[in-house]
Amino acid sequence: MSVRALVAAAMLVTGLTQAPAEPKWKRTTPINDRPNPFTRNANWAQLPAGLAWGAVIGAEPGPDGNIYVVHRCFENSCAGRSEPPIFKFDPSGRMLKSWGVGALVFPHGLYVDRQGHVWVSDAQGRDGRGHQVIEYDANGTVLMTIGTAGVAGDGAEGRLREPTDVVTTASGDIFITEGHAIGGPVNRISKWSHDGKFVKAWGRTGSAPGELNVPHTIAVDSRGRLFVGDRANNRIQIFDQNGTFLEEWTQFGRPSGIAITADDTIYVADSESWGPDEPGWKKGIRIGSARDGSVKYFIEDVESTTEEHSGAEGVGVDRQGNVYGAVVRRMMLEKHSLKP
Numbered sequence: 001m002s003v004r005a006l007v008a009a010a011m012l013v014t015g016l017t018q019a020p021a022e023p024k025w026k027r028t029t030p031i032n033d034r035p036n037p038f039t040r041n042a043n044w045a046q047l048p049a050g051l052a053w054g055a056v057i058g059a060e061p062g063p064d065g066n067i068y069v070v071h072r073c074f075e076n077s078c079a080g081r082s083e084p085p086i087f088k089f090d091p092s093g094r095m096l097k098s099w100g101v102g103a104l105v106f107p108h109g110l111y112v113d114r115q116g117h118v119w120v121s122d123a124q125g126r127d128g129r130g131h132q133v134i135e136y137d138a139n140g141t142v143l144m145t146i147g148t149a150g151v152a153g154d155g156a157e158g159r160l161r162e163p164t165d166v167v168t169t170a171s172g173d174i175f176i177t178e179g180h181a182i183g184g185p186v187n188r189i190s191k192w193s194h195d196g197k198f199v200k201a202w203g204r205t206g207s208a209p210g211e212l213n214v215p216h217t218i219a220v221d222s223r224g225r226l227f228v229g230d231r232a233n234n235r236i237q238i239f240d241q242n243g244t245f246l247e248e249w250t251q252f253g254r255p256s257g258i259a260i261t262a263d264d265t266i267y268v269a270d271s272e273s274w275g276p277d278e279p280g281w282k283k284g285i286r287i288g289s290a291r292d293g294s295v296k297y298f299i300e301d302v303e304s305t306t307e308e309h310s311g312a313e314g315v316g317v318d319r320q321g322n323v324y325g326a327v328v329r330r331m332m333l334e335k336h337s338l339k340p
Contacts, residue, residue, distance in 0.1 A: 030273075030281040031251055034298035037339055038323060044335035045069065045093040051083060053331045058110025058120075058257075058314035059324035062138060066090055067316070067324065068118050069333055070110045076328070079105045079126050086120065086140065091318070093335075099140030105130040108180070109165030109217065110314060110326075117143060121163040123180045125150045131159070133166050133176055146176065146196050153178075153186065157198040161186040165217045167226070169241065173199070175226060177215035182232045187212040189228060189243065202243035207233050210245040216313075219258040219266075221290045227266070229255030234278050236268070249293050252286045254278040256313040257326070266290040267323060269315040275307035283311035285325060285336075299323065299336050 045067070047053065054077075058070040067089045073081040084098035085107050100107075106124035113119065116138040125131045132147035146160065153159025162180040169175070172194030179187035188203035189212070203212040213232035220226055225246065226239045236249040236258070253270035254277055260266050266288055273281035282304035287297040301311035312325030312334065323336040 031253070031286065031295050032280075032282045032298065032300070034286070034295055036299050037297060038299055038336035039339055040299075040302075041335045041337065042332055045087075045089050045095070045333050047087075048095060053333065054078075054083070054085075055328040055331055056314070056326040056333050057108055057328060058316070059326045059333055060110050060112040060118075060259075060314075060316040061318040061324075062088075062112040062116045062118070063114060064116055064138060065319065066096065066138075067318065068110065068112055069324075069326065070107045070120055070314075071326075071331075072107055072328075075331075077106060077124075079129075086118065086136070088138070097139060099136070103129070103134065103142075109133075109163065109177070110316075111166050111168070113168045114170075119166045119168070121166050121176065123162045123164055125152055131161060131163065133160065133163050133174075144196050146174070146192055155186050155188065155201070157201070160190070164215060167218045167220050168194075169220055169224060173241065175218055175220075175241075177218045177228060179205075179212065179215055182214055184214075187215060189215060189218070189226070189239070191241070191243075200243065202239075209248060210237070210239075210243075212237070216256050217258045219260045221260050221266075222262065222264050227258050227260065227290065229258050229268070231255055231272070251293060251295050252288070253281045253283075256311075257315040259315045259317050260290050261317055264290040265317075267315050267317055269312040269325060271301075271311035271313045271328065272309045274305050275309075285312060285315055285323060287323075299325075303330075 055072040069087045073083040086100040088097045108123035109121035111119040118136040122130045128150040135144040153161040174192040187205045190201040191199040216231040217229035238247040252268035254273045256271040257269035283301040285299040288295040303310040314326030316324040325334040
């Protein structure tokens with residue numbers, strides 16, 4: 001049996017019938033010892049002459065088979081820059097298109113939906129830009145914006161504050177995580193209708209079940225449950241789509257990015273562990289089951305034991321099982337392919 005088949009077989013696990021009353025996973029010792037069935041390619045996507053990566057924050061496959069990538073232009077900001085922050089690459093790494101010049105300040109979250117629409121969150125405000133989520137079509141035409149440009153919300157409906165990520169569900173509802181400052185005034189999840197109307201929000205700053213501290217990423221599984229990377233609390237929190245807390249997982253480290261594929265394989269990018277934030281846990285991408293929470297594989301980062309934040313923050317997975325890591329501090333896009 002091939003490694004690809006072995007990986008696929010290992011990830012077919014029985015789903016839970018209901019969430020346990022208490023968190024199933026209690027942190028004991030760091031999970032650093034899982035096998036890595038991938039090889040790393042740090043030079044898969046090449047930019048045209050005259051362009052260079054800034055802090056790469058997101059990489060997502062689209063239904064067209066292309067890979068969409070967001071970076072922060074020069075160093076760690078797109079404010080006042082002339083570089084495009086959004087790119088589309090074909091599967092070979094050839095750039096097909098770029099867009100978004102002048103539209104974003106601090107691009108943060110990236111999501112590509114079933115229709116191939118590209119959603120980007122802008123987590124800072126400056127010069128009348130930012131604190132928004134923007135929906136584009138696959139060629140860069142703006143379809144919708146959520147939030148008031150350049151205005152940080154205070155938790156009231158209709159405005160966003162430091163939106164970090166976005167996901168849509170099969171019914172068309174939109175969920176946005178808000179809050180990028182540790183202990184900041186707004187740490188919540190907001191729900192919006194398919195046409196961008198505010199529905200509700202939940203969460204407040206704290207560490208109790210249902211409370212949040214830098215909700216950095218969000219993904220949805222096959223059952224429609226929302227997986228929120230509650231980064232400053234070193235955990236994933238799972239909610240239903242009405243905001244009911246279901247479960248807390250700590251076995252994936254300190255989550256910066258989450259991707260969940262159709263078979264409920266979960267990929268969690270941990271870019272901040274090892275130092276004082278999460279001692280003993282190596283940085284990298286942990287791979288397991290969104291059904292039972294087991295951790296099966298670990299793509300260790302090349303700087304897994306530095307105290308500086310490194311490693312992939314954003315993570316995406318294509319149809320072939322290739323894993324893309326968007327690396328902020330090293331300003332690069334990594335592709336991890338299953339070993340033959």
